[in-house]
Amino acid sequence: MSQHLPLVGADQPGAELTAGQDGATIRRTVLPGGVRVLTEHMPGLRSATVGAWVGVGSRDETDGHHGSTHFLEHLLFKGTARRSALDIAEAFDAVGGEANAATGKEHTCYYARVLDADVPMAVDVVSDMMTSARLDPDELETERGVILEELAMAEDDPADLAHERFAAAVLGSHPLGRPIGGTPDAIRGVPREAVWEHYRWHYRPETLVVAAAGGVDHDRLVDQVGEALSAGGWDLTVPASPRPRRSDAPESDGVPTEGVxxxxxxxxxxxxxxxxxxxxxxxxxxxxxxxxxxxxxxxxxxxxxxxxxxxxxxxxxxxxxxxxxxxxxxxxxxxxxxxxxxxxxxxxxxxxxxxxxxxxxxxxxxxxxxxxxxxxxxxxxxxxxxxxxxxxxxxxxxxxxxxxxxxxxxxxxxxxxxxxxxxxxxxxxxxxxxxxxxxxxx
Known part of the structure; x- marks a missing residue:
């Protein structure tokens, strides 16, 4: 049996763990700035999927910031200081790759699937999005309309609607009871300043996890991630530990004590x-x-x-x-x-x-x-x-x-x-x- 990886407690800069499974090799490195890099090298594969994970979801939004997490999922594809939205799309289309993102109640992930030779490009583009999103006011207003259409589409799907209402019924006023995408009122009302604050607070070296699987070389990927994030303005020379994982202590605040x-x-x-x-x-x-x-x-x-x-x-x-x-x-x-x-x-x-x-x-x-x-x-x-x-x-x-x-x-x-x-x-x-x-x- 392969070695178990106890990720808890391995948060010191430079800490590294290895294990193998069915010929694959799993490795983990924590960069000095707190960025965590995990890879699973799968022998014989010519493709790889790279994901940039941030431990922030809809449950982490504070008053005045509701809807910001899902807003950012859209806005990070709308351009950086170095790339326009079209540049980002063309970078992946030109190599037959795929790029997308997903927002959850507790995390957000930006990911790309590309050929192994194009991993450096994927790391560079996704890192640029993470560190240097412009959140252009005009693009934000355009995307506000897009998100409202997305929410309307979900409202028209009765099964999706039932699941959203179920979460709200069971979890009540607890933050986990809120819809991931935000409500139409929240999306209409959240100002750019609130979205920007949410971005600057949560998108930081100590919150970022870069995970990759497939035809990837761990050491090269660690170097590529460090170079790309530094080029985007993140200071990885200052020693820092990753942000602690979310507490799993039982929670009941706001949860109804009777059925709804x-x-x-x-x-x-x-x-x-x-x-x-x-x-x-x-x-x-x-x-x-x-x-x-x-x-x-x-x-x-x-x-x-x-x-x-x-x-x-x-x-x-x-x-x-x-x-x-x-x-x-x-x-x-x-x-x-x-x-x-x-x-x-x-x-x-x-x-x-x-x-x-x-x-x-x-x-x-x-x-x-x-x-x-x-x-x-x-x-x-x-x-x-x-x-x-x-x-x-x-x-x-x-x-x-x-x-x-x-x-x-x-x-x-x-x-x-x-x-x-x-x-x-x-x-x-x-x-x-x-x-x-x-x-x-x-």
């Missing part, structure tokens, strides 16, 4: 319903048990929800369960899309399946099947450079450790039927919220 019932009117043909409650935090020791529970309950075509609600009763085309963990808090829910007139029946069935799991647990066959499903999915999910790059970034920013595939598989296989039943009982005893989106009276 939400109905959203939309003139559509199908109802979208979610029943759920608070879940586990991102680093909870029971998170592997949660993956097994989720697989049995609603993670596949053989799951209980799919078999009972769709196959046996024909009440829904899509039904599943989901779990999402964050620092100190999480959510757990069961979803179904159904005929509006059968909504109450489906909600009752969703709750009944959770209760049955809590009372009776799972069978040996279900445990074996879910472990096989999760094991296969884990390995197949790491067949591309993008997923491996994401694993590095998430391990560094969220988990504080990087498990090998073998270690992760062992944790999944160690889950017992009693573990699942106990977790199901815990979840079933928590306050339940219900969100309905469809042709109902609000």
């Amino acid at each position: 019932d939400v109905t959203v009117h939309r003139p559509i043909e199908q109802a979208n319903v979610i029943l759920g409650t608070t879940g586990l935090s991102a680093t909870d020791e029971r998170r592997f048990t949660m993956t097994v529970l989720n697989a049995v309950l609603g993670g596949s075509m053989s799951s209980r929800l799919f078999q009972e609600i769709r196959e046996k009763r024909g009440l829904a085309y899509a039904t599943y369960s989901f779990a999402q963990g964050h620092g100190g808090l999480g959510t757990f829910g069961l979803y179904a899309g159904c005929t509006p007139g059968r909504t109450d029946e489906v909600v009752t069935m969703l709750g009944a399946e959770l209760d049955r799991l809590a009372e009776d647990g799972i069978t040996v066959a279900e445990l074996d099947r879910s472990v096989g499903q999760l094991s296969g999915g884990l390995v197949l999910g790491l067949e591309d450079t993008g997923s491996r790059m994401s694993r590095l970034g998430r391990s560094e920013l969220v988990l504080g450790e990087l498990m090998t595939v073998d270690e992760s598989l062992e944790r999944i296989r160690s889950v017992t039927r009693e573990d699942v039943r106990e977790l199901a009982a815990d979840l079933a005893a928590r306050p339940r919220s219900v969100v309905r989106v469809g042709p109902f009276t609000e």
Whole structure:
């Protein structure tokens, strides 16, 4: 088995850890300014995915800055002191590469997939965006309209809308309950000065993680990152430690102590319903048990929800369960899309399946099947450079450790039927919220 990488405590400048997995080599270096660089060299690949991660998401926005995180995701592509928005786009188009970004509740990632020979270009362009975004006032106003259209598109998707309302119902006024993209009012109202302050505070050497996987050379990438960030004006000569990882201490401020019932009117043909409650935090020791529970309950075509609600009763085309963990808090829910007139029946069935799991647990066959499903999915999910790059970034920013595939598989296989039943009982005893989106009276 390959060496486990305990990322916690390895934050001193110059600290380096190595490990191998299936011929790949994982290395980590902390630059003097606090920038963390992680690579996974995958022999034989001619491509690589490079990601620049910042540990800031929508939950970190303060009053007056709401919507700034998502705003920045757009604006960093709109030009720097050295490049226009067109220059950035053409740099990747010219080599057949791809560049994009994603904003989450706790982090933002800018990433590019290119040929191995074009990694220096990708590092240079992404570093330029990170250090030298202009946030041009005219571009900002143009992008304000683009983001409002994006939010309107999400509002028109009833499933997306149900999930947004579910997070708000379960998490209440806690910052994690806010939508990632911001609300239309927040986007209309946030001034350039607030977005600029958010950028200057959070986009700094000690918050940055550069992760790359594929045809990459660690030492060269470390040098390229250091040179590119220095060229953008960041001072990496001053010794500094990375910003501490987010605390995983349990949080409850603003979280409702009772279930919430939400109905959203939309003139559509199908109802979208979610029943759920608070879940586990991102680093909870029971998170592997949660993956097994989720697989049995609603993670596949053989799951209980799919078999009972769709196959046996024909009440829904899509039904599943989901779990999402964050620092100190999480959510757990069961979803179904159904005929509006059968909504109450489906909600009752969703709750009944959770209760049955809590009372009776799972069978040996279900445990074996879910472990096989999760094991296969884990390995197949790491067949591309993008997923491996994401694993590095998430391990560094969220988990504080990087498990090998073998270690992760062992944790999944160690889950017992009693573990699942106990977790199901815990979840079933928590306050339940219900969100309905469809042709109902609000």
